[in-house]
Amino acid sequence: MGRDRKRRTTLSDVAAHAGVSSVTASRVLRRPEMVSPALRQRVESAVRDLAYVPNQLASALASARTGMVGVIIPSLTNGVFSDYLRALHDVLNAADLQVIVLNSRYIVAEEERAVATLLGQHPEAMIIAGIDQSDLARRLLQQSGIPVVQTMEVTDDPIDINIGFSQEAAGYAATRYLLDLGHRRIGHIRARLDARSRRRAEGYYRAMEEAGIVAAPYVAATPRASTVAIGAELLGDILARSPDLEALFTCNDDLALGALFECQRRGIRVPDDISIMGFNDLEFCASSHPALTSVATPRYAMGKQAAEIVLEIIRGSGRRPARNRIDLGFSIVARQSTSARPGAEAGDVRRAGSRRLASVRVQTPAE
Amino acid sequence: MGRDRKRRTTLSDVAAHAGVSSVTASRVLRRPEMVSPALRQRVESAVRDLAYVPNQLASALASARTGMVGVIIPSLTNGVFSDYLRALHDVLNAADLQVIVLNSRYIVAEEERAVATLLGQHPEAMIIAGIDQSDLARRLLQQSGIPVVQTMEVTDDPIDINIGFSQEAAGYAATRYLLDLGHRRIGHIRARLDARSRRRAEGYYRAMEEAGIVAAPYVAATPRASTVAIGAELLGDILARSPDLEALFTCNDDLALGALFECQRRGIRVPDDISIMGFNDLEFCASSHPALTSVATPRYAMGKQAAEIVLEIIRGSGRRPARNRIDLGFSIVARQSTSARPGAEAGDVRRAGSRRLASVRVQTPAE
DNA sequence: AAGTAAGATGAAAGCGCTGTCAACAAGCCG
DNA sequence: CGGCTTGTTGACAGCGCTTTCATCTTACTT
Numbered sequence: 001m002g003r004d005r006k007r008r009t010t011l012s013d014v015a016a017h018a019g020v021s022s023v024t025a026s027r028v029l030r031r032p033e034m035v036s037p038a039l040r041q042r043v044e045s046a047v048r049d050l051a052y053v054p055n056q057l058a059s060a061l062a063s064a065r066t067g068m069v070g071v072i073i074p075s076l077t078n079g080v081f082s083d084y085l086r087a088l089h090d091v092l093n094a095a096d097l098q099v100i101v102l103n104s105r106y107i108v109a110e111e112e113r114a115v116a117t118l119l120g121q122h123p124e125a126m127i128i129a130g131i132d133q134s135d136l137a138r139r140l141l142q143q144s145g146i147p148v149v150q151t152m153e154v155t156d157d158p159i160d161i162n163i164g165f166s167q168e169a170a171g172y173a174a175t176r177y178l179l180d181l182g183h184r185r186i187g188h189i190r191a192r193l194d195a196r197s198r199r200r201a202e203g204y205y206r207a208m209e210e211a212g213i214v215a216a217p218y219v220a221a222t223p224r225a226s227t228v229a230i231g232a233e234l235l236g237d238i239l240a241r242s243p244d245l246e247a248l249f250t251c252n253d254d255l256a257l258g259a260l261f262e263c264q265r266r267g268i269r270v271p272d273d274i275s276i277m278g279f280n281d282l283e284f285c286a287s288s289h290p291a292l293t294s295v296a297t298p299r300y301a302m303g304k305q306a307a308e309i310v311l312e313i314i315r316g317s318g319r320r321p322a323r324n325r326i327d328l329g330f331s332i333v334a335r336q337s338t339s340a341r342p343g344a345e346a347g348d349v350r351r352a353g354s355r356r357l358a359s360v361r362v363q364t365p366a367e
Numbered sequence: 368m369g370r371d372r373k374r375r376t377t378l379s380d381v382a383a384h385a386g387v388s389s390v391t392a393s394r395v396l397r398r399p400e401m402v403s404p405a406l407r408q409r410v411e412s413a414v415r416d417l418a419y420v421p422n423q424l425a426s427a428l429a430s431a432r433t434g435m436v437g438v439i440i441p442s443l444t445n446g447v448f449s450d451y452l453r454a455l456h457d458v459l460n461a462a463d464l465q466v467i468v469l470n471s472r473y474i475v476a477e478e479e480r481a482v483a484t485l486l487g488q489h490p491e492a493m494i495i496a497g498i499d500q501s502d503l504a505r506r507l508l509q510q511s512g513i514p515v516v517q518t519m520e521v522t523d524d525p526i527d528i529n530i531g532f533s534q535e536a537a538g539y540a541a542t543r544y545l546l547d548l549g550h551r552r553i554g555h556i557r558a559r560l561d562a563r564s565r566r567r568a569e570g571y572y573r574a575m576e577e578a579g580i581v582a583a584p585y586v587a588a589t590p591r592a593s594t595v596a597i598g599a600e601l602l603g604d605i606l607a608r609s610p611d612l613e614a615l616f617t618c619n620d621d622l623a624l625g626a627l628f629e630c631q632r633r634g635i636r637v638p639d640d641i642s643i644m645g646f647n648d649l650e651f652c653a654s655s656h657p658a659l660t661s662v663a664t665p666r667y668a669m670g671k672q673a674a675e676i677v678l679e680i681i682r683g684s685g686r687r688p689a690r691n692r693i694d695l696g697f698s699i700v701a702r703q704s705t706s707a708r709p710g711a712e713a714g715d716v717r718r719a720g721s722r723r724l725a726s727v728r729v730q731t732p733a734e
Numbered sequence: 735a736a737g738t739a740a741g742a743t744g745a746a747a748g749c750g751c752t753g754t755c756a757a758c759a760a761g762c763c764g
Numbered sequence: 765c766g767g768c769t770t771g772t773t774g775a776c777a778g779c780g781c782t783t784t785c786a787t788c789t790t791a792c793t794t
Contacts, residue, residue, distance in 0.1 A: 008512070010750060021774045026752060036772065051506055056487040057428045058750030061779050065752095066424070076468075077449035085443050089470060098484060101443075101468055103456060117465060120423035139418055145375070228651040257651065264656040284595040284624065289631040377780060388744045393782060403742060425780035428749050432782095 009050045018046035029054060060122065068098040069310060070118035072128040074106040074194065077225070079282050080252070080299060081129070084151070087303025088127065095311050097124070106194045112137045119144050125310040127303075131155040131162070132195045147313045149306040153196060154327050163305050163326045165298060167196050170330045171203025174249050174277055174295050177332050179211050182341035183247040183275060187218035189234035189259065190251030191226030197251045200279065204249060217242045226251065231258020232265075239266075245274055246341055253278035253285055256292050260337065275338035290336035298328040376417045385413035396421060427489065435465040436677060437485035439495040441473040441561065444592070446649050447619070447666060448496070451518070454670025455494065462678050464491070473561045479504040486511050492677040494670075498522040498529070499562045514680045516673040520563060521694050530672050530693045532665060534563050537697045538570025541616050541644055541662050544699050546578050549708035550614040550642060554585035556601035556626065557618030558593030564618045567646065571616060584609045593618065598625020599632075606633075612641055613708055620645035620652055623659050627704065642705035657703035665695040 015025040020039055027034050028043040035043070046052070060066040069092055073081045085101065092099050102118055104111035111128075115137040118126065125147040131154075133141070141148045141159050148160040153167050178186045188204045190197045201221075208215040220234040231254060238245055250256040256278030263270045270276055270290055278285055281296035305328070309321050382392040387406055394401050395410040402410070413419070427433040436459055440448045452468065459466050469485055471478035478495075482504040485493065492514040498521075500508070508515045508526050515527035520534050545553045555571045557564045568588075575582040587601040598621060605612055617623040623645030630637050637643055637657055645652055648663035672695070676688050
């Protein structure tokens, strides 16, 4: 109970100050149109005089409406989630919903904890990055009864609603793009080794296998969080084993940037000696020298749609969207860091060349 | 009240399931040592059976303890806050406190709203980046009675507790460093134009003025959010006016990276033709080619200390720290992107040269 | 063996707010 | 001008939990 802590001003303080009942004071704050202008003004000035801040806890408990949406992402550090969070904020804040972000650090157990913590706050919806929740987390989410959106990736078995794109298909498309440029010795580096980067790698392996190329000599990975420095390091690892590397597909743009710098340091020309292709198309890709080819992922769009669907369900009388699985696709943005292999066959080069002028939208619609 | 929404399992459901009173069930969750092992087990399995998630709202309302710490930062996009947030999470989560982050988007009015929102949730402490809060925000914070830490910058007039470093001094030191290398035509670019970047610029102007150099021809700025692309663009702006630029101090590392790429594009050698110096020392500075000289700011340390002080006050019987203002300083990390001007006087070069081997800790202790 | 301290459990109250419903005033109809 | 609707206000209960505080055991003391 109260503790010795100095008591905060409450609604009834405000009501007393204004000479009305606390119900009226509450209404001035929640539904002002229900209160006569005279009283409304008295209450409003009382609020100002006392610098009253409503206790959201009590309000939420009484009304069963918290006005918040829980968001879980694996990393606050990763530039990938900036656009995504911005979209969530843009849409949700405009609707007077507060976004509460928790960080799972790419650890399933932490994600589970975050789910429980957030659910305990009774958010009106949950938006969670990724599809690899633990069984308990899934169960908690399911029985919470609130809309749950899984993002960043598509799955056949969503908890509730799913918006994303196929990481595997994106990894495949990126590799395919390099193959079409005539490259054969295509490397892949990745860090962190989380589920999403793993599926991107699977796409890479599938494309390589299809092309009949043994990928192993051209792959390097580390469980450490990805950084620019690691990009340089892993490229170094591959080059030490396979100096004949022709192209590199990195699991994300930071690694690509690191690889690019490492090439500069070693005097390896990009793209003449090695083509480099990133993933996510972060802002700097367009501005580096040479500008980095990358796979543009619909980060803002995923956040926006997730938020809009959630909003529709919360505000719109609980109506569910017609489709609970949406594939937003991805696109390859061709820039200067990739080019056709000099000796490549005409057919290959032409096929790839056609993609170099504009970005290609690759989308596998979920039914 | 309840709405038609399916009722969630409550503590008394658990209690009933376990055949105990709800008080006992509560104790099993809060203070298990107070309950006999037999009952404890029964309750615990009931919790598991029903997948019970405590209603934090009700718990917080009843106990006047929310277990959360409010955090306000101006941007989720900016890499600068990653380390800071990580530190807050590291310390606070370990103490079972939840961190709630709100984003003010560098807008004072939004910050004020965020303060009110957060305070309405009754956090046990507030940690807020920057020192430029609105009057109302200050007042709300002050009368909340909880510990409030302002970070990222030092001020003579803290709301409560203040941990940071002098942005102005850092801007000054950076410029001074370039001056000591023998450069005269030192440019400065900045974006966003928030209060902190303004004070860094003030440091730059002070150093330039002291050196008797007119800075105007070498300065470019934009209110847009800073990106790598803008770094390139602003450098271009300066070069269009002042092709004789010798060195560049950027307001942050993203701009520095953009400037570096722009130099590469134009065939300007760094550091031979132009020295480039960033600010913040983000991870990529060490890995770029050439590696970027930057001003290392104690982001993790600020977060860590802020969190630790808050923890001490919350948990440690409300004892306040001896000092409520802590200056953590900054240091200049000299790398390859800066070098002495070829024709510089020996004395100048020697002075600066001594700093090039190791980073220099510059700290102005607050009294 | 009787008395006491320590430990375990539950009943009741209440955290600060909002939903419901009743009470009342004012405005409208015929 | 009485009965009705419409609009405004307040009393009361209760959201789900924790915190006293009283009660009942059990273990220990002398």
